[in-house]
Amino acid sequence: MPLKPNNPSIKVTYADHRVPKVSRLLLTATMFALYPALSSAAFASTTKNSEVSKSAHTKRVVKLKEIKKKYEKILVGERNIASAMSVIGPDQIKHSSSAESIYSLLKQTPSVNEYQQNIGPGTPVLTVRGVRMSQLAQTLDGIPMTDLLSGGQGAYLSNNIGTVISNGQISGIHVYPGVAPPDRGGFATVGGTVSYNTKTPPEKRYADIFTKVGSFSTDTYGFDASSGKIPGTDGLRVYTRLSQTQTNGYIQNTPARYTDFLFTAIKPYDYGLSKVTGTVIYNTAHGYLISAPNAVAQLDKYGIFYNYPLSEASTLQKNQYLTAIIGDSTYINSHLVIGAKAFYIHKHSYLAGYLDPNLINESYPYQVNFNNPYSGYGALPPTAAAPGVIPHTYNPVAVFGSYPAGEAAQINITGNTTIGIAPKINIFIPHNDITVGALVAQETAGPGGGNYFYGTLAMPQLYGYNSYGNPASPTNSKQQRTVYSGYVSDKINLFNNRLHIEPGVTLTGVSTSNYVPVNQYGTPANSYTLSNYDKEVLPYLGLSYDITHKVIAYASYGKGARFAPVADYVLGPSGSTTLAPGAETVNAYEAGLRYVGKHLYLNFDGFLQNMHGMFSFYTNYLTGYSQYANVGEEQMKGLELAGKYEINPEWAISGHVSYTDAQYMNSFSANVTPFEGQYGYVFAGDPLASVPNWLAGLRLGYHNHNFHAALMESYTGPQVTTYDLPPTESNPLLQDATTPNPGVKLAPYFLTNLQASYKVPIHQDHLSSVTVSLNIDNLLDSHYYLHYYQAYKEYAFAAVGNPYAEAYPGMPRFIEVGLSGRFS
DSSP states (O other), X not given: OOSSOOOTTOOOOOOOOOOOOOOOOOHHHHHHHHXXXXXXHHHHTHHHHHTOOHHHXXXXXXXXXXXXXXXXXXXXXXXXXXXXXXXXXXXXXXXXXXTOOTTGGGGGSTTEEEEOSSSSSBSOEEEETTEEGXXXXXXXXXXXXXXXXXXXXXXXXXXXXXXXXXXXXXXXXXXXXXXXXXXXXXXXXXXXXXXXXXXXXXXXXXXXXXXXXXXXXXXXXXXXXXXXXXXXXXXXXXXXXXXXXXXXXXXXXXXXXXXXXXXXXXXXETTTXXXXXXXXXXXXXXXXXXXXXXXXXXXXXXXXXXXXXXXXXXXXXXXXXEXXXXXXXXXXXXXXXXXXXXXXXEEEEXXXXXXXXXXXXXXXXSOOOSOSHHHHHOOOOOBOOOTTOOOBOOOHHHHHSSHHHHTSEEEEEEEEEEEEEEEEEEEEETTEEEEEEEEEEEXXXXXXXXXXXXXXSSOOOXXXXXXXXXXXXXXXXXXXXXXXXXXXXXXXXXXXXXXXXXEEEEEEEEEEEXXXXXXXXXXXOOOEEEEEEEEEEEEEEEEEEESSSSEEEEEEEEEEEEOOOGGGOOOOSTTSOOSOOOOEEEEEEEEEEEEEOSSEEEEEEEEEEEEEEEEEEEEOTTTOXXXXXXXXXXEEEEEEXXXXXXXXXXXXXXXXXXXXXXXXXXXXXXXXXXXXOOEEEEOTTXXXXXXXXXXXEEXXXXXXXXXXXXXXXXXXXXXEEEEEOOTTOSSTTTTTOEEEEEEXXXXXXXXXXXXEEEEEEEEETTEEEEXXXXXXXXXXXXOOEEEEEEEEEEEXXXXXXXXXXXXXXXXXXXXXXXXXXXXX
16 A cells, blocks of 8 residues: 555545634733733932943943843853754744644745644644654743643643644744753753744834734734833833634644733843843634544545544544742842843643544454543443542433434643743853853642533533543642752853863652542542652763864763653552652763864764653553563664754755664563654654654745745655554554554655745835735645554444555645735
């Protein structure tokens, strides 16, 4: 069976389902809340400032420029950082289409593979050098954006639609594969850090109104506004942006709506040497996703973008993301800058799943989804309140005629809150740039929300009537993780600033607990708390040497650690794991050569990442037996080449190519794919599934006055797929277990994207310009699969029938036209 589809005449219809409009926006309240804090700095320094002479002011500004230059080297350090690093700048973000997300943008950097199943931030799946999103650190203006309890965006099938921050809210991205220096490393990574920077208030006053119209009934509209320096406030600037995108989705019956709001402010003080900043982000997302790929036989029959009607199968998520950050950076003298950021992140996730009873039955050959209680729990007769039991009086058979019919729908509601503070000190002394920092943060989930089941999605939500689930789920238990982390790093510059030595160390302690009100396997079924305190010492050492003024050699070693998802902190029946799992770790080695010229930049590096104590998970759903252990061993190694050449002031070309060899070094029960919905068993020597050996990208850009254009080409190489072992295996660990299938690979594919925009000067009635834009993603309309595997249908906790192929299709040609106007 060919893995690359050839569907030249596919006819696709798109349902016009729209999700209700979000109306709660926090602009006015945010401005009033932040203004006193931001303006107070001006009054706090009035006396001091009045005593400073004009000459002293000039000297301090000069000093500021010197400190700022040093500080930017520490923050960015493109030239002689001792690790590989990639930057995605504001122009690349600004000219991206509405089909992209903060994760798809990362494919413009080496060793990054990403796919998503909708327009915008819809169920992204990401790997960097083969390391998954849940194993990566993500930061937002230096504070952890990663879910502290579970890693990545959160627990499985939560927060898949929408993101904490969106494309229109960021000004840049830094990607540090492997282990970055401590001051850039983020929290809990065994393979890389992705650092996002929010937009900051510009010094120019303006207002933009924009709209875009694209394929698949996709439309985007909104505004952003910058105050510039507000008179009478001693330099206070604010910026706000509100946008909304709605789409029918390129896969049938996957409509989505995203609403994004950003408010940010900056208040300089002490003659601009210091500043207070404040940021509020409120994003919402309502959308349908496909929690399990559709059968290839159906895609061949009905078209590659076929999906079941929502009346037969649906998985809806309604997610909310609220983030608030307030920070201060204070210039003490030419040797010392201190600062801190306090932050609050709240996520709320609502999932409604439905599957027609006729599709649940054993006779139907395909597993459409698992988002119905019958597939996960079997028959749920009325249950009286008792220790270890979630009671319900609802009788599925009496109301709907059978258990599959009466358990066809579910609603799950969860939420979590993170608070924290991240102080930092920068010390500048001769030959040394020292950074000392810390992170103290706590994330809490539950108890709250709820799990409810019924025969239709129009259901009551009453605990005791149609409640169900495991007492250990976040809606019933209380999960909490507290992080205490501190680091120190030094950039030592010797031999006329040619040798750069960057030693550093991070000390991290993590206290994790999961309180479960009843032990459903215990006698008596008492409550319990499974907890531990885990600590790791994570050293880093980087060396770089300027061979010439333009050629730099570098090498580094770093250790990283990721702490176990709190969902693993549960007790099973006799024989199950009784201790909370520890951290998984990586020892990362890297060496490279970098050329930095006036018009040419090149970077070549090789890497080796040995991962130890990887999380191993196995559950027998018939007996409840569960086993959690830190036994896995993985290895990633490879080569990367990236570069950019400015041909002349108008033309520039950039590109990258990478090779990654990722494999398991021992045999263990594992989470087998980056989507993390397939559990199984891997064998020593197996390659990691869904990790291409080869990735490449090329970009040709043109910019002349008011015209911008770019042509981009990307290549995603073959990927190992997976298959399910038969249920007849004698070893219970292998029965129906998903495992890599090196003999069947997903076919490689090329994608071509085109961007163009033209700004027309107007300068009439406060309208300064109008910009027209065009984006064509997948210009050649290639048809391809993003994910493919062989699986059995699951019924009554066992594999039934014959194995069959399932797949996600990639996005076809997407055309979008935009129009924006600037008022100033």
